[in-house]
Amino acid sequence: MEEPEYADLTCTACGRTAEHELRHVGRLLATTTCTACGHVVEVVPRSMLTGYLHDLEHRVTSKPVRMARRARRDPLRFVRELPGALLRQPGKLLDELGTLIRGR
Amino acid sequence: MLLAAGTGSRTGHRTNKVFLPLAGRRVFVWTLDATAADPAIGPVVLVVRADEVEAARAVLAREAPRRDVRVVVGGASRHASEWAAVQELLPSIEQGEVDVVLIHDAARPLSGPGLFRDVAAAARQHGGAVPGRRQPGLLHRDGLAVRAGEAVGVQTPQGFTARELVAAYRAAADAGFEGSDTAASIERFAPQVRICNVPGSSTNIKITYAEDLFLAEALLARSSFDVRRLGPGAAGGS
């Protein structure tokens, strides 16, 4: 995961306007944590993955549509067979996908 | 004018929420985008805190290089920030190049271009226009005070004829009055201006709650949206 950002938001659990820790995966928001009460909001993994692949479609310039289509049909296989040559930062992307899929 | 100076603490490492990344761009760049569809809208004045001017210019250069946006430093209150933006627009208003001023929360990235057009048209016709989720129609003057504010579904952009707005702000400055929003100053110092209520949009949310960020991101990226709320400390491992 990338470095978190912090912003003042209102918490639906404790009602306070407090600093929230925001974590992104790639360009997409993954979780928010209220630093006042610990309340966490996260995207349900499945839709996050779809969103992430949609995002990936725009970030990877070569053959993006075909790649993303394949990824949507079979995400895990897509990750295993991810064509490294297409990716400028293969380690980073695999890491991000791993975060999304692992243990969820 | 896009107001970004109003909210958030100046302390620490916190990011003003309008500078947060959302579906690949900063929140206020999405907000700015809604003004781009109509060439009749402009110039755009972005009001930020003094310590955010450089950051705002950098984001604009990167994410909206072709937009002509004037960045001005806001004041301690919303009223002062609006006045700072009005002063920036003053020469254009006095020359008749700007006939209506639209005031919008930069933390509302989902207003869409249609609402800007509706508000501008209604303000031009009636003098003032405020979007809300009530039925369209003219508000009663004495009802306005109750209706101003988020609790009753009043949204932005709010529009006012430029000359009346300037006159109201000058009168407010002379009287040492600071209204909670533009409508309050207009109501008090330009009572002849009729403020029309135009239908707001159900997705025109002001980023306030953490969940709003997820919703806004999903709507802007047009992806599916589903969040779950977990108990304290549950973020831990992932």
Ligand SMILES: [Zn+2]
């Ligand atoms: Zn909380």
